[in-house]
Amino acid sequence: MPELPEVQTIVNGLKPELQGKSIKQIEVLDVDLLRNTTPQELNKKLVGKQITDVSRTGKYILLEVAGGSIAAIHLRMSGKLLLLETDVNTNYQRISFYFKDYEKKLTMDNLRRLGTLDLLKTKRDEPLGSLGLDPFSNEYNWENFQRIFDTSRAIKLLLLDQKKITGLGNIYVNEVLFKAQISPTSPSQKVSKQKQKKLFRLIPEVLTEAIENNGTTLNDYRDSLGEEGNFQDSLLLYGKEGKPCPYCGTKIMRIKQGGRSTYLCPNCQANDND
DNA sequence: AGGACGACCAGGACGC
DNA sequence: TGCGTCCTGGTCGTCC
Numbered sequence: 638m639p640e641l642p643e644v645q646t647i648v649n650g651l652k653p654e655l656q657g658k659s660i661k662q663i664e665v666l667d668v669d670l671l672r673n674t675t676p677q678e679l680n681k682k683l684v685g686k687q688i689t690d691v692s693r694t695g696k697y698i699l700l701e702v703a704g705g706s707i708a709a710i711h712l713r714m715s716g717k718l719l720l721l722e723t724d725v726n727t728n729y730q731r732i733s734f735y736f737k738d739y740e741k742k743l744t745m746d747n748l749r750r751l752g753t754l755d756l757l758k759t760k761r762d763e764p765l766g767s768l769g770l771d772p773f774s775n776e777y778n779w780e781n782f783q784r785i786f787d788t789s790r791a792i793k794l795l796l797l798d799q800k801k802i803t804g805l806g807n808i809y810v811n812e813v814l815f816k817a818q819i820s821p822t823s824p825s826q827k828v829s830k831q832k833q834k835k836l837f838r839l840i841p842e843v844l845t846e847a848i849e850n851n852g853t854t855l856n857d858y859r860d861s862l863g864e865e866g867n868f869q870d871s872l873l874l875y876g877k878e879g880k881p882c883p884y885c886g887t888k889i890m891r892i893k894q895g896g897r898s899t900y901l902c903p904n905c906q907a908n909d910n911d
Numbered sequence: 912a913g914g915a916c917g918a919c920c921a922g923g924a925c926g927c
Numbered sequence: 928t929g930c931g932t933c934c935t936g937g938t939c940g941t942c943c
Binding site for chain 2 (some may be wrong): 929930931932933934935936937938939940941942943
C-alpha cells in the first residue's frame, strides 16, 4: 500500500546507494509492467548511464540518469522495490537493475503485477504532468491549496484524487480527516475555511510523522532493505472499526466510499455546520 | 467535462 | 474439508 511516506522511505534508502552508480543491465521478467516503453528502449536509454538522482513525485519513484531519461516506478498496492544481493531471487521479481562495480541489484517485486514502469524524457511528461499538488513541493501553499475544493465531491474522494493533491492514499486520508475532525462525506465545497486550513497544515504534518517512522506496514509493505515501517502503531482510526475513538470514546464506524473503506468517528466527524 | 464505476491482480479471510 | 464470494490497495479507461 505504498503511499507518499512509504515511497519517500524507499527513496531515502535508495538514493545514497544508487546515486552515481552506472546501470550495467536491466532484466525485464514481466513485460506487462512496462507502460509506454519496451525492454529494447529501456536498454538503449538507460544501460551504460549513470544515475544522477533518485527522487519522488507523488507516489512515483524516479530514477534519473545522465542524459536526461527518467524511469518512473509506481508500486501500486502490493509492490516492493528491493536492494538485493545479485544472486538472491524473490518470488515475484518482475524487473531488476544491475550496476557496474556494485554487488547489489534493484528489484521490483510485485505479487499482484499492478506496478508500472514508465520511461520519461522530463518530469513534465505523463503520468507525472497531470499530478496535483505535492504536499512537500514549493507549490504547496495556502493559495493553491484552497483551489482544490472547487467541487461537490465528497472531501475524502477529492483528497484521494491524485490530480488534485498527490501522495495521499486510503490510510492517510482517513487519518488526516479524522485529525481535522471533518466528515469524509462532506461535499468539498462545504468544508469551512477553518477546516481547510486545518487540512492544509495537517497533511504535511501527518505525512512527515509517518516518514519519520519509516511508513506504515499493515500487510506487505517493506522498504528497500526489506524492513517494516512503524507508523501502524500511530494510526488513530484506520482499521479500527468498533474500537473506541481515541478522542471521545464513541465506536469507530466503517462505511464505503468509492468502493473502499472509510473509517470515521461519527461524533468527532459529524457533518460540519461550521 | 466532471464524476461514478468497473477492470486490473492475486491471495487471504470468511461463510456455508 | 472444500468451495465460493468478498475484500484489499492505486490508477486508468469507459461510460454517462
